[in-house]
Amino acid sequence: MSSLIAANELMAARYQMALSLGFHIVLSCFGVALPSLIYVLHRRGLKHPDKEVRTTALMLAKKWAKVSAVLFAVGAVSGTILSFEMGLLWPGLMSEYGDVIGLPFALEGIAFFVEAVFMGIYLYGWDRLAPKVHLRTLIPMIISGAFGTFCILTVNAFMNNPAGFDRDPVTDEIINVDPLAAMFNSAVWGQAAHMYVATFAVTGFLVAAVYAVGMLKGRHDLAHRMGFTVAMVFATIAALVQPVVGHFAGQRLAEDQPSKLAAMELSIESEDRAPLTIGGLYIDGEKRFGIEIPWLGSLASGNSLNQVVPGLEDIPVDERPPVNVTHIAFQLMIAAGTTMALVATYYWWRRRRVGDGVFEERWLMRAVVACGPLAVVALETGWTTTEVGRQPWIVYGELRTEDAVTSNSGIWFSLAAIVVVYTSMALLATKIIRGMTRRWRESGDIDLPTPYGPSEQDKHLVDA
Amino acid sequence: MGLSDLVAALMFLGVVAYAIFGGADFGSGVWDLAAGDARKGAHVRAQIDRSIGPVWEANHVWLIYVLVFLWTGFPETFAAIMTTLFVPWMLVGLGIVLRGGAFAFRKFSSTVREAQIHGAVFAASSVITPFFLGMIAGAVASGRVPADGSGEIWGSWTGPTSWVGGVLAVLTCTFLAGTFLAADADRFGNHELAAQIGRGALRVGAVTGVVSIAAAVTLEVDAESLASGLHGRGLPLIVISAVAGSFSMWRLWAGRWARARVGAVIAVAAIVIGWGVGQYPDILVDAVTIDEAIGARSTQIGLLIVFAFAAVTAVPSLAWLYVLVNRKDWTKPSSDSLS
Numbered sequence: 001m002s003s004l005i006a007a008n009e010l011m012a013a014r015y016q017m018a019l020s021l022g023f024h025i026v027l028s029c030f031g032v033a034l035p036s037l038i039y040v041l042h043r044r045g046l047k048h049p050d051k052e053v054r055t056t057a058l059m060l061a062k063k064w065a066k067v068s069a070v071l072f073a074v075g076a077v078s079g080t081i082l083s084f085e086m087g088l089l090w091p092g093l094m095s096e097y098g099d100v101i102g103l104p105f106a107l108e109g110i111a112f113f114v115e116a117v118f119m120g121i122y123l124y125g126w127d128r129l130a131p132k133v134h135l136r137t138l139i140p141m142i143i144s145g146a147f148g149t150f151c152i153l154t155v156n157a158f159m160n161n162p163a164g165f166d167r168d169p170v171t172d173e174i175i176n177v178d179p180l181a182a183m184f185n186s187a188v189w190g191q192a193a194h195m196y197v198a199t200f201a202v203t204g205f206l207v208a209a210v211y212a213v214g215m216l217k218g219r220h221d222l223a224h225r226m227g228f229t230v231a232m233v234f235a236t237i238a239a240l241v242q243p244v245v246g247h248f249a250g251q252r253l254a255e256d257q258p259s260k261l262a263a264m265e266l267s268i269e270s271e272d273r274a275p276l277t278i279g280g281l282y283i284d285g286e287k288r289f290g291i292e293i294p295w296l297g298s299l300a301s302g303n304s305l306n307q308v309v310p311g312l313e314d315i316p317v318d319e320r321p322p323v324n325v326t327h328i329a330f331q332l333m334i335a336a337g338t339t340m341a342l343v344a345t346y347y348w349w350r351r352r353r354v355g356d357g358v359f360e361e362r363w364l365m366r367a368v369v370a371c372g373p374l375a376v377v378a379l380e381t382g383w384t385t386t387e388v389g390r391q392p393w394i395v396y397g398e399l400r401t402e403d404a405v406t407s408n409s410g411i412w413f414s415l416a417a418i419v420v421v422y423t424s425m426a427l428l429a430t431k432i433i434r435g436m437t438r439r440w441r442e443s444g445d446i447d448l449p450t451p452y453g454p455s456e457q458d459k460h461l462v463d464a
Numbered sequence: 465m466g467l468s469d470l471v472a473a474l475m476f477l478g479v480v481a482y483a484i485f486g487g488a489d490f491g492s493g494v495w496d497l498a499a500g501d502a503r504k505g506a507h508v509r510a511q512i513d514r515s516i517g518p519v520w521e522a523n524h525v526w527l528i529y530v531l532v533f534l535w536t537g538f539p540e541t542f543a544a545i546m547t548t549l550f551v552p553w554m555l556v557g558l559g560i561v562l563r564g565g566a567f568a569f570r571k572f573s574s575t576v577r578e579a580q581i582h583g584a585v586f587a588a589s590s591v592i593t594p595f596f597l598g599m600i601a602g603a604v605a606s607g608r609v610p611a612d613g614s615g616e617i618w619g620s621w622t623g624p625t626s627w628v629g630g631v632l633a634v635l636t637c638t639f640l641a642g643t644f645l646a647a648d649a650d651r652f653g654n655h656e657l658a659a660q661i662g663r664g665a666l667r668v669g670a671v672t673g674v675v676s677i678a679a680a681v682t683l684e685v686d687a688e689s690l691a692s693g694l695h696g697r698g699l700p701l702i703v704i705s706a707v708a709g710s711f712s713m714w715r716l717w718a719g720r721w722a723r724a725r726v727g728a729v730i731a732v733a734a735i736v737i738g739w740g741v742g743q744y745p746d747i748l749v750d751a752v753t754i755d756e757a758i759g760a761r762s763t764q765i766g767l768l769i770v771f772a773f774a775a776v777t778a779v780p781s782l783a784w785l786y787v788l789v790n791r792k793d794w795t796k797p798s799s800d801s802l803s
Contacts, residue, residue: 066572073568076521080564081557083531087546088553091613094535095543099759102536106770109532110778113525117781120518121788128788140781177760408550408617421558425565428582435574450513451576453506461510 010402012411013089016418018387020082022380023422026202027075029379031115032145033203033234034068039138040230046131056222060230062126062446064207067433069123074429076116078422089411092404093394096174100165101158103179104151111148115141149199150192157187160386161256162395187256190249191386197242198382202375204235205340209372212365220359228359235371236344242337246382247300254301257396258310259319260389263326265297266290267309274298274309278331282312282323321391329384336378343367467765468537468758472747474771475533476740482526483736484640484729486594487633489523491641492516493563493590494634495661496583502576507657508645509583513571515648518789520567522782524560536767538757540611541747547613549603552596552621559593562586591634598633602626605739606687607750624686628679635672636732642668643712643725650721651790658721665724666716673709676735689749693742701738705731 038061045058083105087094118140125134158164164182165174211228253261261267266277268287274297280290298307312320347368351358358364394401439448449459492512499505516523535542546553566585573579599621606625609615642665650658683691694702712727745753758764 070568070572073521073564076524077561077564080524080528080560083528084546084553084557087531087535087542088550088557091543091547094546095540098535098539098542099537099763102532102539102759103763103766103770106532106536106767107773109525109528110770110774112528113522113774113778114781116521116525117778117785120522121785124518124789174760177762179760179763179766406547406550407613408547410617414550414554417554417558421561425561428565428569432569432572435578436572439574448572450510450571451573451579452509453502454576455503455506458502458506458510461506 007402009409009411010405012415013405014401016411016415017085017089018384019415019418019422020078020085021387022383023426024075024078024082025379025383026376027071027078028149029199029202030068030071031075032149032196032199034064034071035138035141035145036200037203037207037230037234038064038068039135039142041226042135042138046135052222053226056226059446060223060227063436063440064227065123066436066448069119070429070432070436072116072119074425076112078425079112088414089406090394090404091406093399096399096404097158097395100174100177100179100182101155104154104183108148108151111144111151115144115148118144145199146196149196150188153192153195154183154185154188156386157191158182158185159393159395160191160260160390161185161187161252162398187252190245190252193245194242194249194382197238197245198379200234201238201242201337201340202379204231204233204238205368205375206372207231208235209369212368215359215365216362216369220356225356225359232344232347232368235340235375236348239337239341239344243341246337250300251302254307254310257390259312259315259321260326260386261301262310262312262315263321263323263389264330264385265301265309266323266327267297267311268313269311270308270314271311272298272306272308274301274307276300277327280327282327285312319392321389326385326389329381329388333378333381333385336374336381340371340374340378343371466755467761468754469745471533471537471758471764471767472754474767475530475537476737478526478530478533479740480733480736482524482530483636483732485519485523486526487637487732488640488644489516489520490590490594490634491637491639492645493567493587494638495641495645495664497587497591498664502580507654508661511645511649511652511654511657511661514652515645517571519785520564522785524564527560533767536763537759538747538754539759541752541757544611544613544615544748544752545600545604545609548609548615548617548620549600551617552600552603556593556596556600559589559596563589563593594633594637595630598630599626600629601633601739602629602687605629605683605690605743605749607689607748609748609751611748611752624682628675628682632672632675632679635668635675636735639665639668639672639712640728640732643716643721643728646716646721647725659719662716662719662721662724666713669709669713669716673713687749689746690739690742693744694738697744698738698742701734701741705734705738708734 041057041064042061045054045056045061048054048057118137121129122134122137122141125137128134129137162182163185164178164180166176167173168175208228208231211224211231214224215228250261253264265274266280266282266287267274268285273295275292275294276296277287277290277292281288295305297309298305301307301309312323343364347358347364350361350364354361390396392400392402394404436448440446450461452458452461492515496505496509496512499508531542534545562585566582566589570579570582570586573582602623602625603609603615603621606623608620608623608626642661646658646662646665649655649661683694708727708730710727712724712731715721715724715727743749745755747754747757
């Protein structure tokens with residue numbers, strides 16, 4: 001009975017972490033990628049020879065910066081709570097590995113600090129800083145976004161591929177800690193690159209989707225065309241680069257994390273010339289309903305027909321991850337990513353042929369709208385693949401998740417609180433941003449005065 | 465002083481910085497709560513947005529700084545604090561999420577009604593969050609967090625020291641913020657608002673003084689180890705805090721807001737440093753010393769290098785931000801907002 005309750009609490013802790021991370025990760029994508037998009041617009045707003053283009057580009061940069069202020073705020077606080085949850089939910093992880101993998105968190109803290117400071121400067125810098133200086137305040141944000149992503153991914157890569165310490169042969173305690181070796185483990189480059197590109201896919205497609213909705217409503221003005229195009233350039237590059245990056249990031253799995261690869265590929269027996277299974281479920285130790293494409297599994301996991309794809313049969317039962325969740329999440333990610341790449345490619349092909357007429361093609365615009373949520377699906381299912389696929393380990397091969405979880409009971413209550421608060425935050429952020437865009441449309445003015453009080457003067461107490 | 469003491473000192477530097485910057489930030493929300501209805505409170509609320517709008521996210525990075533230093537420098541202590549004090553930390557976390565979200569949402573609200581709702585959430589969570597942080601501090605200071613984190617899930621943070629810790633935290637945040645807001649309003653040219661907030665701060669300061677004395681008595685009976693540390697090494701800091709606090713009150717009385725702010729900052733810094741010095745060499749009072757809790761040596765050296773890296777990247781950035789927000793033309797509405 002007590003082990004049943006413990007198992008229950010473990011699930012609550014895993015759900016709470018999944019929800020907290022799954023929420024934060026979308027916002028952090030904007031924090032990382034949006035400054036680059038804004039930079040392109042802002043620069044065009046200063047340098048373009050045509051005055052109308054300059055005015056429109058600057059207006060878009062201002063609007064996107066205001067939206068990013070809201071997203072950055074929610075991202076900042078949801079990131080803070082994650083740092084609590086590392087200890088609240090997983091004290092077993094932090095007490096054992098805190099000093100092995102703490103440094104990149106400290107470095108990420110610096111990156112976030114710099115980004116927060118320059119965000120403040122950029123937002124309040126319009127008309128106060130020299131235009132060139134103001135534009136350049138985006139650069140530290142772009143750099144710290146990339147650096148912060150790398151730091152966080154070193155920690156996750158460490159959990160997948162632990163390195164940088166030994167165990168005392170007698171006491172089994174961790175000794176000879178080498179924090180640099182822990183950071184620069186063999187999984188980090190692939191994972192960090194995959195995540196960094198994902199931030200641009202998510203941000204690019206979500207922004208493009210917003211403007212595509214406008215196009216469908218008949219708003220074809222220069223601002224819509226420009227906002228759409230800038231976002232789509234980033235989204236397209238990300239969507240085309242991502243399969244390649246993901247492919248190479250996955251190459252290490254056959255050797256380093258066979259159980260994850262076996263679950264992703266729904267592979268029962270270890271074999272070379274292994275098939276790729278599309279769809280399918282793992283039921284009673286057997287593969288059901290899937291469509292097999294011969295040889296492709298080996299090619300995908302090791303670029304060779306001779307690549308052995310590990311099978312679940314070779315993994316001890318108590319070391320197998322939840323197979324169906326991992327496999328389905330992985331395939332959803334591939335499907336969403338492929339769709340995004342196809343839609344983006346088709347868009348540029350049509351644009352070459354019909355120019356601005358492309359914005360009149362309703363089915364294409366609808367497809368771009370769909371790519372916004374699809375990018376989020378790819379992001380979340382990608383994370384699900386790597387996180388659920390690592391189970392039952394929190395540090396692969398070293399520490400089981402059940403041994404790292406807090407001894408406290410009542411995690412279902414904190415999970416419930418997080419569900420309520422995060423749902424409200426998501427709804428309110430959406431409502432606020434929609435209110436902002438509505439006011440922009442109605443007033444034609446970029447500034448959004450805050451209604452501190454009932455009188456008209458109360459609205460001009462602070463620079464909007 | 466060994467490597468472990470140095471790491472602990474750098475971590476505690478973050479605690480002091482958070483008490484000042486985070487404290488003034490939280491306290492601003494208390495003034496928001498007390499500002500009255502939409503008509504009466506508009507100027508105070510606008511001043512709060514002007515004062516903390518550009519800096520609030522940076523102000524709270526200090527908390528992350530402390531946590532990261534704690535788990536990297538003293539991993540088992542971090543796990544113990546988070547396990548025993550699960551409930552108040554969870555409440556602090558939710559408070560921070562609600563507060564940050566609501567603060568950003570209010571700024572971009574469409575209607576007065578909407579701004580009022582978000583403002584209320586911002587203001588209420590500005591009281592709740594420092595209160596629970598003070599309770600957490602009280603739990604550690606009174607020796608209620610055991611080394612293995614097996615402390616009582618409710619009892620550990622609801623002792624007498626935690627209650628006075630929570631109340632004192634809210635009061636000091638409010639007092640600090642009062643001096644900051646008064647000085648900012650004055651610089652912005654709104655002398656009437658400065659005087660209004662300054663008078664309020666004087667009253668809050670008087671209450672804080674009385675509660676501080678009550679807190680000292682509570683520590684004598686409920687947190688004996690800390691109290692004995694405060695009688696010895698910590699005494700000069702207590703004196704400095706009392707003198708600086710009185711100076712701040714005296715300057716508030718005279719309407720010298722900027723001077724009052726200096727006094728308030730010194731008073732808060734001194735009392736927080738006093739806490740640290742008082743419980744040294746314990747990191748968890750009566751349970752673990754800094755030397756016993758320290759993690760792997762190579763990582764601690766790494767932490768010092770990271771700190772140096774922060775000193776050349778984050779600190780100059782922050783300094784520039786503070787210089788900018790304190791420039792006169794920076795706090796005035798920009799030209800196009802009135803057009």
